[in-house]
Amino acid sequence: MTSSFVRAATPDLQAHPAPTILVLDHDVETYRGQLAPVARVLGASSRDRAIDVVRAELASGARVQAVFVDLALLGGPGALRELLALDPDMGCVVVTADDPPFDEICGLLARERCDDWEVLHRPFAAGAVLHRARQAVASWWRRCRHADRAADLELRIGEANAELTRSHAATAGVLAELRGANDRLRVEMVERTRLEDERRLANKLEGIGQLAAGIAHEINTPTQYILSNAEMLESVLTEWLPAIETLATTGGSWPEEAGGASARQLLAELPELDTDINAAVTSILSGAKSIARIVGAMREFSRSDAPEMRLADLNRAIHATLEVVRHEYRQVADVELTLGELPQVHCHVGEIQQVLANLIVNAAHAIDRREPKTQGIIQIESLHDKARGRVEISIADNGIGIPPENRDRVFDPFFTTKPVGRGTGQGLAIAHNVVARHSGLLTFDSTPGAGTRFLVSLPVRGPVRDRS
Amino acid sequence: MTPPRPRILLVDDEQQVVSGLRRALSRRTNTFEIATACSAAEALVALAMEPCAVVVSDMQMPGINGIELLDEIARVTPHVGRVLLTGTAEADAATRALPTAQRFLCKPANIKTIADTCQDLYHYAKLAQLAGPPAEDGGEPLAVGSITALGIDAATIERARTAVSAGRDALLQVICHPALAAALLHMTGSEFLGARTEVSTLTEAIDLVGTMYFEQMIDSGLLLALDGAAADPIIALAERGRARMQSAVDSGASPTDALAALLLEVDRLGTSDITEWSGLRDPCGPAALLGLWGAPALLVERIAERWAAEVAAGRIGDGCIASAPPVVSSDHTHMAGE
Numbered sequence: 160m161t162s163s164f165v166r167a168a169t170p171d172l173q174a175h176p177a178p179t180i181l182v183l184d185h186d187v188e189t190y191r192g193q194l195a196p197v198a199r200v201l202g203a204s205s206r207d208r209a210i211d212v213v214r215a216e217l218a219s220g221a222r223v224q225a226v227f228v229d230l231a232l233l234g235g236p237g238a239l240r241e242l243l244a245l246d247p248d249m250g251c252v253v254v255t256a257d258d259p260p261f262d263e264i265c266g267l268l269a270r271e272r273c274d275d276w277e278v279l280h281r282p283f284a285a286g287a288v289l290h291r292a293r294q295a296v297a298s299w300w301r302r303c304r305h306a307d308r309a310a311d312l313e314l315r316i317g318e319a320n321a322e323l324t325r326s327h328a329a330t331a332g333v334l335a336e337l338r339g340a341n342d343r344l345r346v347e348m349v350e351r352t353r354l355e356d357e358r359r360l361a362n363k364l365e366g367i368g369q370l371a372a373g374i375a376h377e378i379n380t381p382t383q384y385i386l387s388n389a390e391m392l393e394s395v396l397t398e399w400l401p402a403i404e405t406l407a408t409t410g411g412s413w414p415e416e417a418g419g420a421s422a423r424q425l426l427a428e429l430p431e432l433d434t435d436i437n438a439a440v441t442s443i444l445s446g447a448k449s450i451a452r453i454v455g456a457m458r459e460f461s462r463s464d465a466p467e468m469r470l471a472d473l474n475r476a477i478h479a480t481l482e483v484v485r486h487e488y489r490q491v492a493d494v495e496l497t498l499g500e501l502p503q504v505h506c507h508v509g510e511i512q513q514v515l516a517n518l519i520v521n522a523a524h525a526i527d528r529r530e531p532k533t534q535g536i537i538q539i540e541s542l543h544d545k546a547r548g549r550v551e552i553s554i555a556d557n558g559i560g561i562p563p564e565n566r567d568r569v570f571d572p573f574f575t576t577k578p579v580g581r582g583t584g585q586g587l588a589i590a591h592n593v594v595a596r597h598s599g600l601l602t603f604d605s606t607p608g609a610g611t612r613f614l615v616s617l618p619v620r621g622p623v624r625d626r627s
Numbered sequence: 628m629t630p631p632r633p634r635i636l637l638v639d640d641e642q643q644v645v646s647g648l649r650r651a652l653s654r655r656t657n658t659f660e661i662a663t664a665c666s667a668a669e670a671l672v673a674l675a676m677e678p679c680a681v682v683v684s685d686m687q688m689p690g691i692n693g694i695e696l697l698d699e700i701a702r703v704t705p706h707v708g709r710v711l712l713t714g715t716a717e718a719d720a721a722t723r724a725l726p727t728a729q730r731f732l733c734k735p736a737n738i739k740t741i742a743d744t745c746q747d748l749y750h751y752a753k754l755a756q757l758a759g760p761p762a763e764d765g766g767e768p769l770a771v772g773s774i775t776a777l778g779i780d781a782a783t784i785e786r787a788r789t790a791v792s793a794g795r796d797a798l799l800q801v802i803c804h805p806a807l808a809a810a811l812l813h814m815t816g817s818e819f820l821g822a823r824t825e826v827s828t829l830t831e832a833i834d835l836v837g838t839m840y841f842e843q844m845i846d847s848g849l850l851l852a853l854d855g856a857a858a859d860p861i862i863a864l865a866e867r868g869r870a871r872m873q874s875a876v877d878s879g880a881s882p883t884d885a886l887a888a889l890l891l892e893v894d895r896l897g898t899s900d901i902t903e904w905s906g907l908r909d910p911c912g913p914a915a916l917l918g919l920w921g922a923p924a925l926l927v928e929r930i931a932e933r934w935a936a937e938v939a940a941g942r943i944g945d946g947c948i949a950s951a952p953p954v955v956s957s958d959h960t961h962m963a964g965e
Contacts, residue, residue, distance in 0.1 A: 204675050252920060371716070372715070372717050373718040375714065375715075375716035376687065376713075376714040376715050376716060377714075378714075379714025379716075379734040379735055380641050380644060380714050380734060381717075381734070382734065382735040383644050383647070383648075383714065383734040383735040383736065384641070384643040384644045384646075384647035384648075384712075384865075385647075385735075386647075386735040386736075386737060386738075387644075387647035387648045387650065387651040387738060388647045388650065388651065390651045390738045391650045391651040391654055391738075394651075394654045394655065395654070416915070435650050438650065439644065439647070439650055442643050442646065443642065446643065488690045489689075490687060490688070491897070532690070534689060567783070
């Protein structure tokens, strides 16, 4: 039974610094004889004395690793508990001549020690003292280590806990940060998309607004002379109708009494009036045709807003575009057209018209910024490069040109040298994208002070991916 | 021999516009002779060669544009009436035109509108010539037509600017100032900004024009902000105007009459040179100025009446009025064929 309480392998006493062993028994020397080589043996003849020894040891910074206690010397229950309480790690060997019941010894010990003690029977068998001493010291080590380990563990757990808490906090922080970053990213993406949309819309609106104002002006001008001439004709009719009626009712004669004088007066004015009436009618017709032409071009523009690519006559697109942006260039430049024979090109003709509009307006602005201000020239050419299956449209101006330091930035979004309100720096960036979507090329060459020539080159058969 | 008829000079780079207008105007009026020019440069030559009563110009023309042309005319021949007739759809152009163009018409404009506008300007220009004191060198009288801006103290301008962003009601608190009121009334005379609608109060005027255009007007050059001591006579003049207005209100005058009281000395704030302020002008006739600027006819009449009364009582101009006060005839020459 006893042996069942001896658990761990007995460590070699010598592997450790010599332990201190207290003997509460009468014949201390017997023990010392057996233990001296490996341990320091202290003796005590009474319980109180034993307590003093342990205290003294502890006070000096040393410890008693094991204690041999003769039950006969204990002096009552509780004494052993009291002794062991001084240093709970102490190994304990109960020395007895009897074979006391397990429970009885347990009752002497504190609950936590009740299964950790040795028994040494009298008379001592050979080597029994040393053996028990070893076991007791081993138990001391075990407990110490336990305690150490526990403390260590506790410490480490504490540390780990702290670390965990820290890292948890840190993780939470990182997580929060990540989540925040994620949120910001999402917000930014939404914002960016919104901005992009807005920019595209704003650009379109700006374009539309600008064009609309220009078109309004272009329509108002012929409307003005249609109106003036029509009003003039109206007043002529108001004046002449009574005279004509008179003629009709009198069968072609001018009765003196029926306003004959005024009729003759009218007749005298007739040659001059004839010229004026003819001029007025001609002017009205030409004004109406101008408006019809502008409206037709606008229809061309809106019709070409179709979502899918179709075959289009780009020369016609050039004409329509010129009509719509006439207001933007008319004051500063004349347009020279050299249009070659073109095949139908597979494209978004509406987008291509916007590109052309952009390039023409830019050309006009470049001319407008020349000093001194004189009427410039915008040359527009189209040609079919049969060998390469491409249609090329070039738009050249004799404006201020693009300085070399700006050439790399021409297609950058938001890059502009125009004054505020004149351009957003979006036009060429968008033009470039549009042409690229058509698998085309938008290039330019420029000489500062002499002008710039933009070249739009488009594959006749449309974008590469559409053909595959 | 009949005296030469006053001339209207039509300027537009589109030949068809001027010839159409010429044909229609010639048939409508016997008062005026019609001349045309197809560019600003041509117009300036024509003006230099033969006197002209009114110029009606397009805005967007190659070379010198319409506003620049009217600027030059205001400087060189201030007694010539200045009308801008444009097909532009941009409000910006309408506010930019405020200082130099006495009238702003939109294309397409019917012949009656154009003829009446010319008649109006001719009438008020004659009125101004009667009212104006002779120049110091004894030459041509200082023409009301040379006024292209009104002086105003910077503090009031700032208050107006703040009030604009605070909305219409706040603006109404500030606008009771001769220069601001006159500028606003000038805007109501613009076909683009105020639709040439007759208004009888400043509240109606601001509701017609809107705070946005009013804000644009502040920076159009029509108002010249002055700081420090230079602003003192303006502040005093505005104070007098408000006091006159208050006493008119107290004595039961109509809103139009009260407004006329406020504006009685507004012509003295006028300047033809926006780079230099030479103090208050001698009185030269507030009615003519507001008449030229297209303010409501009834208001202009009230101003003329009040002015005549004040001058007769010796309360205006410190006795520097040489000529007799003008009388506005309500039956001023109308065009033939009306």
